[in-house]
Amino acid sequence: MTIFFCLRYLILSMTILSGLSCAVAAPRPSKPNVILILADDLGWSDTTLFGKTNFYKTPNIERLAARGMTFSRAYACSPLCSPTRASVLTGLSPARIGITSPGCHLPKVLLKATLGQKAPPNKKAILPNSATRLDTRYYTLAEMFRDNGYATGHFGKWHLGSKPYSPLEHGFQVDVPNWPGPGPAGSYVAPWKFPDFDPQTPSEHIEDRMAKEAVAFMENNQNKPFFLNYWMFSVHAPFDAKKKLIDEYRKKVDPKNPQRSPTYAAMIESMDDAVGSLLDTLDRLKIADNTIIVFASDNGGNMYNEVDGTTATSNSPLRGGKATMYEGGIRGPAIVAYPKIVQAGSSSTEIIQSSDFYPTLLDMLEIKPQRRQKFDGISILPALKGKSLNRNAIFTYFPHSPNVPDWLPPSVSVHQGDWKLIRIFYGGKECRHRWKLFNLKDDLEETKDISEKFPKRVHEMDALIDKFLLDTKAVQPKPNPKFDVSKYRPKLEGIAALKRSRKNQKQSPRKRSKPVAGWQPSGTCQLSIEDGSMVFTSSGKDPHASYVLPEEVSKETLTLHFKLISNSSGKGQIYWSEKGVVPAFHRDRSKLFNVHHDGKSHTYAIEFTAKNAVLAVRIDPSAGKGKVILSHIKLTGAGGRVAYQWQFREADRK
Known part of the structure; x- marks a missing residue:
C-alpha cells in the first residue's frame, strides 16, 4: 500500500511539474519563420x-x-x-x-x-x-x-x-x-x-x-x-x-x-x-x-x-x-x-x-x-x-540605356540553358531588331557574339521573347520616327559617358557633425557650448539633437524640463527611445509643444509616459533657421525625482 501511494504521489508530482513547465515555457511556432x-x-x-x-x-x-x-x-x-x-x-x-x-x-x-x-x-x-x-x-x-x-x-x-x-x-x-x-x-x-x-x-x-x-x-x-x-x-x-x-x-x-x-x-x-x-x-x-x-x-x-x-x-x-x-x-x-x-x-x-x-x-x-x-x-x-528544375527559360526586360560601361540600347534577354540571347530593340538596319547570342558555358565573359553562326537558335529564342512580351503585356520601345542616321554614333555603344568627365565623379570628403557634450546633432544644425548652455545654430529642415542615457530609466511617467531662448520658428517636439521598441525615435513616442520665439528665456516641462525603459531622448527645439539656446535640462520621474540632469561645462566646448 505504501508503495502504491508513493507511486501515485510521484506520478501526480510529475504531472504537476510537467504542467508548470508548459506554463513557463512559451510555445514555439509550428510554422517556420x-x-x-x-x-x-x-x-x-x-x-x-x-x-x-x-x-x-x-x-x-x-x-x-x-x-x-x-x-x-x-x-x-x-x-x-x-x-x-x-x-x-x-x-x-x-x-x-x-x-x-x-x-x-x-x-x-x-x-x-x-x-x-x-x-x-x-x-x-x-x-x-x-x-x-x-x-x-x-x-x-x-x-x-x-x-x-x-x-x-x-x-x-x-x-x-x-x-x-x-x-x-x-x-x-x-x-x-x-x-x-x-x-x-x-x-x-x-x-x-x-x-x-x-x-x-x-x-x-x-x-x-x-x-x-x-x-x-x-x-x-x-x-x-x-x-x-x-x-x-x-x-x-x-x-x-x-x-x-x-x-x-x-x-x-x-x-x-x-x-x-x-x-x-x-x-x-x-x-x-x-x-x-x-x-x-x-x-x-x-x-x-x-x-x-x-x-x-x-x-x-x-x-x-x-x-x-x-x-x-x-x-x-x-x-x-x-x-x-x-x-x-x-x-x-x-x-x-x-x-x-x-x-x-x-x-x-x-x-x-x-x-x-x-x-x-x-x-x-x-x-x-x-x-x-x-x-x-x-x-x-x-x-x-x-533535383533539376522543369524550366524552359528566364527573361530580363530592360527597355532603358543608362550610359555606363558596357551599356546597350533598350533590350530584353532570354536565358535557356547555357545559351543567352539579347534582343536590342530596333538596333539593326532599317529599324529591325539586332541580336547578340552567347554560349555562357564556353564564353562566360560574353566576348564572342555568335548570333550569325547560329541563326536558327536566334530565331527560336527570339520567338520565346515575343511570347514573353505578349504574355506580360509589356509596354515596349518603339521606332523613333525622327531618327537621323547622320547623328548616330554606333561606336559609342558600350562606352561610358561618365568616363569623359571622370573628374566630376570624384566624391568630396563628407564632413560629419561631431557630438557635443554627448548630444548628437542632426545634419541641419550645429551645436556649441556657451556660458553653461547648449546652443543650436540651425539652417532649418528639422534641427534636433539626441542623447543616449548612460543608464536606462525605468518605465513611468517622466518629465523633460529645460529653459529655452529662441529666434527661430515653428513648433518644438521631444522624442524618447524605449527598450526593445523600433525605430528608436518615432512620432508615436513624441510630444509637440509650442515654443516662444521671442528671444526671451522661457521654461518648459514636457510630460510623457513610457511603456518600457527609456534609453535616449531627443529634442527638436524648432523647425526653422535661427539660434536656439537650451539650459537647465533634466529628466524627472515620480515625485520630482531627478532621473538624469545635464550640465554643460567649459570643457565641453571642444
Whole structure:
C-alpha cells in the first residue's frame, strides 16, 4: 500500500511539474519563420562564395552557405534595383508590373508604364516611361504572410514608393527606418538624414543599426512565426564606411587587383557583419532549425562609380555590371537555407530568378496562392531538394540605356540553358531588331557574339521573347520616327559617358557633425557650448539633437524640463527611445509643444509616459533657421525625482 501511494504521489508530482513547465515555457511556432535578405548592388564576385575575390571578406555569408544551398546561376529580374524589388514582392516580371527603372523616389506618381513620346535624333528607339510606384493592387509576399498569421517587418531600403505605397501599405506591420529613397539618407555612418530616425551612438553605422532593429523584431516575435524582410542599404552608394575598417583595408590593397577600393571592402565587411548578427540571434533564440533564410542581391555589382581613385568593384570574370544587360549586371550570389528541406553546404547550378522566391516560399510552406494569382517565377523547391528544375527559360526586360560601361540600347534577354540571347530593340538596319547570342558555358565573359553562326537558335529564342512580351503585356520601345542616321554614333555603344568627365565623379570628403557634450546633432544644425548652455545654430529642415542615457530609466511617467531662448520658428517636439521598441525615435513616442520665439528665456516641462525603459531622448527645439539656446535640462520621474540632469561645462566646448 505504501508503495502504491508513493507511486501515485510521484506520478501526480510529475504531472504537476510537467504542467508548470508548459506554463513557463512559451510555445514555439509550428510554422517556420522566414528571413529574406536582399543586398543592394552586391556583385557575383563580391563574396568569397565562388572563389573570385581575395580582397573582400565575407565569413558570415560563408556561414549561411554552410547551412543551406548556394546558387551559382542566380539572376535578378533587372540590372537595377526597384524592378527587382517589385519582382521579389509579387513574383512577377518587371515587364508585367511596369516598373522597369528605379524612379520610385521621384515626385511623379505613375502606377503603370506608358509609351514614350519622343527621343533624340541619335537614338533609334523611343523608350517607355516606367511606373514609379508599386501599385497596392498587387497581393504581395508580405500580405500573404500577414494573412497567414505571421508578424511582418521590413528593415532597410524600400525604393518602391513613399506613403501610400510604403511597406506599411503593402502588408508590413513594421517599417524601419520608413525611408523611400534610393540609398541611405546622406551616409552610412552617423550623423544621417533620416527623418525621425536618429543614431543611438555617435558614428553609428546604418547597417549595424538595421541589424540591431531586425534582431529586436526577432526577439519580440520569437514565439510566433515572423517574416523578416531585411533589404540592406549595403553596398549601394554613397561610398562610405567605418574609418577604422577603411584604414585596415588600405594596407591590403593590391594595385594589380581590379577589386582595390578599401572603402568598398569596408562596406562589404559591415554588410557581412549584419548577416552574422542575424545568424547569431537565430542560434541564441534556438529557432534556426525552424527558419527559412533567403539571401540574394537586387542586381550586379557597381562597376562605374569612382571610389578611392578606382571603380567601386569588379565583377570579373563576368562582363559589365549594374545597369547593363550582360551577366555582371544581373547575376549575383544567392543562398537558401532551411534544415528541414535543404542539405547543408550544398550547391546548385540551376537557373533561378528573383521572381521565383514568392512561389517557392508558398510551396515550402504548403500555402496555396490566391485564386487567379499568377506568377512569372516558378517554385525552385525541386532544386532545393537536389533535383533539376522543369524550366524552359528566364527573361530580363530592360527597355532603358543608362550610359555606363558596357551599356546597350533598350533590350530584353532570354536565358535557356547555357545559351543567352539579347534582343536590342530596333538596333539593326532599317529599324529591325539586332541580336547578340552567347554560349555562357564556353564564353562566360560574353566576348564572342555568335548570333550569325547560329541563326536558327536566334530565331527560336527570339520567338520565346515575343511570347514573353505578349504574355506580360509589356509596354515596349518603339521606332523613333525622327531618327537621323547622320547623328548616330554606333561606336559609342558600350562606352561610358561618365568616363569623359571622370573628374566630376570624384566624391568630396563628407564632413560629419561631431557630438557635443554627448548630444548628437542632426545634419541641419550645429551645436556649441556657451556660458553653461547648449546652443543650436540651425539652417532649418528639422534641427534636433539626441542623447543616449548612460543608464536606462525605468518605465513611468517622466518629465523633460529645460529653459529655452529662441529666434527661430515653428513648433518644438521631444522624442524618447524605449527598450526593445523600433525605430528608436518615432512620432508615436513624441510630444509637440509650442515654443516662444521671442528671444526671451522661457521654461518648459514636457510630460510623457513610457511603456518600457527609456534609453535616449531627443529634442527638436524648432523647425526653422535661427539660434536656439537650451539650459537647465533634466529628466524627472515620480515625485520630482531627478532621473538624469545635464550640465554643460567649459570643457565641453571642444
